[in-house]
Amino acid sequence: MSLLSIVRLGHPALRQPAAPVDADRFDDPAFQQLIDDMFETMLDAKGVGLAAPQVGLGQQIFVYTAVDPDLPFAEDEEPELFALVNPALQPESGEMVYDWEGCLSISDLRGLVPRHPAVRVQGLDRHGKAVDHRVSGYIARIVQHEFDHLNGIVFLDRMRDLRSLAFADEWEKFMTSEDEDGPPLG
Numbered sequence: 001m002s003l004l005s006i007v008r009l010g011h012p013a014l015r016q017p018a019a020p021v022d023a024d025r026f027d028d029p030a031f032q033q034l035i036d037d038m039f040e041t042m043l044d045a046k047g048v049g050l051a052a053p054q055v056g057l058g059q060q061i062f063v064y065t066a067v068d069p070d071l072p073f074a075e076d077e078e079p080e081l082f083a084l085v086n087p088a089l090q091p092e093s094g095e096m097v098y099d100w101e102g103c104l105s106i107s108d109l110r111g112l113v114p115r116h117p118a119v120r121v122q123g124l125d126r127h128g129k130a131v132d133h134r135v136s137g138y139i140a141r142i143v144q145h146e147f148d149h150l151n152g153i154v155f156l157d158r159m160r161d162l163r164s165l166a167f168a169d170e171w172e173k174f175m176t177s178e179d180e181d182g183p184p185l186g
């Protein structure tokens with residue numbers, strides 16, 4: 001496995017809609033390698049999600065984990081990792097929920113972002129098998145953040161009040177209590 005380099009805001013890949021993955025790609029070892037590399041790159045960057053455009057690839061793929069990357073894993077415990085290909089999201093009704101987010105492609109900034117409280121996720125897993133499930137809360141936030149990356153959207157575009165925008169150091173100093181975890185980075 002190898003680490004991929006994460007592109008930052010200003011790179012055109014982050015602003016272009018990604019293309020669907022063809023059905024014949026799933027059997028390609030290079031495709032499976034890419035998914036493994038995306039997992040490794042996400043965990044190395046202490047992220048909880050990573051979309052293909054963030055490594056400069058315009059393909060409808062993202063990976064995520066429900067595990068806090070700052071916590072040490074037990075020896076025999078593997079973080080639960082998910083890959084979604086050609087996903088579609090259907091938000092459930094309900095009031096939008098605001099919480100802090102950061103992005104591996106906008107690494108220094110944090111902001112309050114409204115997201116749907118729950119979404120239905122449909123798409124394919126890394127082997128091309130159909131996926132259809134419902135996610136809510138923290139995971140729904142990660143999935144919406146990553147899905148946006150496949151459409152050239154970043155969390156800054158979703159913010160409704162830019163006054164909550166902060167540099168990470170200042171966010172930790174002034175905008176959160178000491179025992180609060182940092183926002184998810186995706």
Ligand SMILES: [Zn+2]
Nearest residue numbers: 103104105186
């Ligand atoms: Zn992001």
